[in-house]
Amino acid sequence: MAGAAGRKGTITHRTSVRASRPARARVHSGEEETARLSRLAVDLSRHYAGKLEVVPQVPIRGLSDFSYLYTPGVAQVSREIAKDPDLSFELTGRWNTIGIVTDGSRVLGLGNIGPRAALPVMEGKALLFKYLGGVNAYPLPIQVNSGEELVETVRHLEPAVGGINLEDIASPKCFEVLETLQKSLTIPVWHDDQLGTAAATVAGLLNALELTGRTVKDARMVILGAGAANVATARLIRALKADMGALTVLDHKGILHSNREDMDEMMLHNRWKYDLALSTNEAGRKGGLDVALEGADVLIAASTPDPNTVKPEWVESMAPHPVVFALANPVPEIWPQVAHKAGAAIVATGRSDFPNQLNNSLVFPPVFRGILDARAKGMPDEVVLVAAKELAKGASLRGLTPDHIVPTMEEEAVFPKMAAAVAVKAEELGLARVKRTRAEYEEHAVQMMARPRRLAEVLMKSGLIAPVKVDPRKERG
Amino acid sequence: MASNGEKKGPSAITIRTARKGDLDQLAALLVRLKRLNAEFDPLLNVRDDADAQAKKILSANLDDPSFVILAAEGSGGPAGTVVGIVRASVRERNFYMPIQEGVILDIYLMPAFRRHGSGTYLLAETTRHLKAKGAEIVTAEFPSQNDIAVKFYGRHGFRAVTSHHAREV
Numbered sequence: 001m002a003g004a005a006g007r008k009g010t011i012t013h014r015t016s017v018r019a020s021r022p023a024r025a026r027v028h029s030g031e032e033e034t035a036r037l038s039r040l041a042v043d044l045s046r047h048y049a050g051k052l053e054v055v056p057q058v059p060i061r062g063l064s065d066f067s068y069l070y071t072p073g074v075a076q077v078s079r080e081i082a083k084d085p086d087l088s089f090e091l092t093g094r095w096n097t098i099g100i101v102t103d104g105s106r107v108l109g110l111g112n113i114g115p116r117a118a119l120p121v122m123e124g125k126a127l128l129f130k131y132l133g134g135v136n137a138y139p140l141p142i143q144v145n146s147g148e149e150l151v152e153t154v155r156h157l158e159p160a161v162g163g164i165n166l167e168d169i170a171s172p173k174c175f176e177v178l179e180t181l182q183k184s185l186t187i188p189v190w191h192d193d194q195l196g197t198a199a200a201t202v203a204g205l206l207n208a209l210e211l212t213g214r215t216v217k218d219a220r221m222v223i224l225g226a227g228a229a230n231v232a233t234a235r236l237i238r239a240l241k242a243d244m245g246a247l248t249v250l251d252h253k254g255i256l257h258s259n260r261e262d263m264d265e266m267m268l269h270n271r272w273k274y275d276l277a278l279s280t281n282e283a284g285r286k287g288g289l290d291v292a293l294e295g296a297d298v299l300i301a302a303s304t305p306d307p308n309t310v311k312p313e314w315v316e317s318m319a320p321h322p323v324v325f326a327l328a329n330p331v332p333e334i335w336p337q338v339a340h341k342a343g344a345a346i347v348a349t350g351r352s353d354f355p356n357q358l359n360n361s362l363v364f365p366p367v368f369r370g371i372l373d374a375r376a377k378g379m380p381d382e383v384v385l386v387a388a389k390e391l392a393k394g395a396s397l398r399g400l401t402p403d404h405i406v407p408t409m410e411e412e413a414v415f416p417k418m419a420a421a422v423a424v425k426a427e428e429l430g431l432a433r434v435k436r437t438r439a440e441y442e443e444h445a446v447q448m449m450a451r452p453r454r455l456a457e458v459l460m461k462s463g464l465i466a467p468v469k470v471d472p473r474k475e476r477g
Numbered sequence: 478m479a480s481n482g483e484k485k486g487p488s489a490i491t492i493r494t495a496r497k498g499d500l501d502q503l504a505a506l507l508v509r510l511k512r513l514n515a516e517f518d519p520l521l522n523v524r525d526d527a528d529a530q531a532k533k534i535l536s537a538n539l540d541d542p543s544f545v546i547l548a549a550e551g552s553g554g555p556a557g558t559v560v561g562i563v564r565a566s567v568r569e570r571n572f573y574m575p576i577q578e579g580v581i582l583d584i585y586l587m588p589a590f591r592r593h594g595s596g597t598y599l600l601a602e603t604t605r606h607l608k609a610k611g612a613e614i615v616t617a618e619f620p621s622q623n624d625i626a627v628k629f630y631g632r633h634g635f636r637a638v639t640s641h642h643a644r645e646v
Contacts, residue, residue: 258589264513267588278589 051123089375098163099140105170115141133365134448147173166191171228172270188371188379196360198232203391204358207405208323208346216242222296225303226251226273245282248292298323301333309333315342346402355403366415370422375433390421416445492602495548502559504531510585517622545606561586563603567610579607581617
């Protein structure tokens with residue numbers, strides 16, 4: 001996200017930490033930078049009291065215009081929609097509106113801080129949706145006591161929106177919520193912590209495999225961490241027709257296997273992890289990451305933010321030229337330079353200050369742009385995979401190298417193509433409410449993605465958005 | 478033993494009468510079942526000496542002609558590796574008819590061998606053995622909150638007849 005916000009050079013730590021610095025210096029500098037950004041965020045929040053406001057997209061010359069923008073004229077629009085509910089996607093802003101829904105049960109690295117404290121995060125996310133994807137996203141942190149209540153609440157919201165982005169919901173509740181809503185709603189439902197991260201990871205994986213002369217079918221992969229992102233990554237890997245028996249998944253207790261003592265507990269409380277324990281690890285490996293990594297081709301870690309989680313000697317024990325994704329934030333499971341020294345051919349992290357940032361911001365804006373433009377009725381994994389593949393393809397526009405397996409946020413030409421690929425796939429699957437060509441979708445995406453920046457520029461130039469009182473570029477304290 | 482549960486068919490297991498030599502494996506499976514039961518109700522929390530209890534009880538049951546103790550083995554797996562257990566007995570109902578009741582006390586299958594008809598096969602074999610010992614009806618005991626068991630037995634024609642309620646005193 002830092003990369004996204006950094007486009008305009010306003011709030012960024014991109015340039016402050018150099019990739020070549022030693023790990024200790026980097027951590028120290030990272031902590032200082034985090035402290036600075038925290039102060040800045042509080043100052044700005046106090047100054048602006050909210051990041052979003054509703055801006056008209058129709059001309060208003062005076063109050064008389066409301067006789068058709070509102071009553072009595074608007075009644076006829078309502079009658080039309082009452083006759084054909086799908087017209088709500090044509091005659092209102094529903095087609096470009098989503099809800100960002102959270103119960104605040106797992107917000108960033110903060111844990112279960114509740115819906116009110118989640119609001120600033122959801123506001124920021126809504127701003128990203130607008131700025132990067134041209135999507136009107138409403139932050140909707142809701143007070144609920146269970147996954148069932150969450151599902152029920154989102155069901156009630158369906159008429160108002162063209163899509164739902166679930167955010168910062170604890171695992172394994174998030175799996176049940178996403179699955180139930182995807183089945184029961186006729187709009188796309190996405191959980192960014194699962195699907196956004198998984199799609200970016202799979203995009204990086206596809207290119208890393210290609211660069212190291214492997215395929216999804218023959219690579220022996222290890223997944224460290226069985227939370228929201230990795231469970232979704234495993235699901236996408238399965239959808240790529242990988243040999244699941246050759247995959248090894250680890251949670252905090254070690255390698256998942258079908259004889260583990262906690263299998264029944266998993267069956268009752270986390271059937272997604274239970275299914276992984278049953279369908280992976282055909283060799284019946286037992287133990288920790290050291291056992292899992294021996295001879296493995298790929299490690300995908302999304303676990304503990306501690307650079308000692310993956311030891312260099314374990315990377316050395318992997319197959320020649322292995323692929324190491326250390327995606328924990330803010331600190332990866334192994335520092336890239338350490339992984340490289342241990343033999344890793346390709347390393348990716350979740351950070352913008354290293355090469356190969358596997359970042360969900362590469363995914364959710366174009367995915368929603370495309371799926372909303374198709375007025376789609378759903379968001380199956382086939383659509384997510386298409387987005388991942390298009391993102392992978394996008395990296396080769398600038399040349400595929402071990403340090404460039406996914407595009408950066410600055411490689412903007414990729415995103416309208418991703419949006420178009422998503423929309424076309426939705427059409428192919430019979431989920432679209434409209435019919436357009438790929439070129440039309442792409443052109444529309446280009447316009448929709450450019451508009452918010454123009455809007456922000458105009459609003460700032462005219463003074464309607466007041467100048468920043470606290471200069472974010474100015475070092476403080 | 479293959480761990481990929483997706484590839485198994487209805488013949489994923491073979492079932493036979495349990496032997497004394499199975500005792501340790503049967504006891505481990507029985508304790509797994511009791512720990513699963515504990516997930517449904519704190520009044521089913523497992524005793525610290527559950528392992529020893531399981532061995533003691535199974536050892537006695539194996540010698541008792543009114544008991545049916547079955548062992549399931551994984552097809553194609555190493556011979557003698559027990560992956561499932563049934564513990565059932567035939568008893569007389571004092572006041573009701575039919576008189577001879579076959580009670581399924583414990584039934585457990587390792588996760589990799591569930592689904593794909595294995596449970597149905599296990600239940601059918603248990604019923605056959607209980608009938609051979611004179612049972613006229615078959616009943617099953619399990620935690621009230623175990624919806625998976627309620628659905629499983631329901632699919633096989635079972636219905637709730639009596640309830641077993643508890644409170645701490």
